[in-house]
């Protein structure tokens with residue numbers, strides 16, 4: 001069928017086949033699927049509603065464009081889908097041909113060597129993909145077919161997937177020993193915070209998010225599957241992702257959704273404003289109350305709510321935003337949290353929403369362009385994919401993007417991890433420094449690093 005189609009238009013087309021599968025022996029997380037793959041992704045949402053795992057790379061969409069990157073990805077994806085042959089009886093989101101990938105935080109910044117593998121937009125369609133929904137599982141196989149070949153390769157791929165799914169769990173959950181763990185210029189970072197605070201006090205800026213990084217060196221290569229397992233085990237209430245490309249891996253456990261779109265229903269999350277957790281339940285509750293009533297944190301949070309609300313009002317027929325934030329707690333930190341819901345106007349794509357929302361003042365600042373310039377000037381770092389949108393979209397236009405925080409890049413036997421925080425006029429450099437320390441913890445723990453350093 002698809003061969004005939006390819007012949008008719010005389011070019012290579014995407015052929016995608018999805019079927020429901022009864023998985024042979026359910027491993028708890030299916031993380032072993034990514035083993036030994038150069039290009040792969042693993043995606044899990046906090047409720048385990050959707051887990052999507054893809055390996056192999058049949059088609060890549062990348063862009064080094066600055067202003068056009070969202071649009072370019074969308075245009076190329078639409079072109080591919082226009083000629084694609086899709087067999088998908090699942091009638092679910094997250095099955096069939098699906099594009100996974102991410103955007104760098106700031107394409108106007110200078111690129112640092114550690115991020116050379118990832119372009120300003122880096123997306124791919126996997127060859128083999130499994131989608132685990134709450135009750136059912138689906139297998140999607142994607143191949144590029146040209147007039148000369150046929151689709152017998154599908155049988156071969158299916159066998160390959162069944163073998164993969166029968167893999168044993170990894171034999172060791174140990175990561176190699178750490179030989180060096182270094183905070184990059186903490187003193188300089190606090191000075192940058194002071195500098196930004198005085199800019200903010202001048203009054204023409206409201207908020208700037210400043211981030212910093214840590215570098216960790218291991219005795220041997222870090223195995224992405226092992227890191228992924230640690231994140232899945234330790235950060236059950238967050239989005240857990242791992243994105244592998246050419247042997248580099250970008251992984252994390254982010255609590256922050258940027259936008260989810262299923263049909264006309266869209267959701268975003270305002271998450272900004274933080275306080276530590278306590279092992280003592282009463283103390284923990286008291287800390288949460290302090291956060292809810294704290295003027296500085298409420299201001300930090302409100303700027304995010306206003307901006308996301310503006311974007312939603314522009315693109316939605318209906319918008320639902322609670323008046324007051326509540327708390328979201330992860331193992332290390334509690335945040336102010338406001339969910340935003342809407343019904344999107346017709347013909348507004350998820351990528352268009354991503355473009356309009358990125359970066360929210362939880363990652364960039366207010367006003368957006370001025371804050372970005374300040375970050376570029378004072379941070380002296382390339383965030384790469386950290387704090388950028390990462391996620392997936394299927395051929396029906398459904399998808400979900402999160403902001404890639406609590407994350408790090410793994411390059412062979414090195415890891416670079418990142419953490420940032422919202423600076424406002426009454427920020428204190430030492431407190432903000434301690435806040436980033438807490439935000440490093442999820443990645444540090446997953447990597448076996450020292451958490452109090």
Ligand SMILES: C=C(O[C@H]1C=CC=C(C(=O)O)[C@@H]1O)C(=O)O
Nearest residue numbers: 272273274362405419420421422
């Ligand atoms: C930028 C980060 O966190 C953001 C998300 C939640 C709370 C934040 C804050 O309170 O500063 C940050 O805006 C990070 O974790 O690297």
Ligand SMILES: [Mg+2]
Nearest residue numbers: 273274421422
């Ligand atoms: Mg903060």
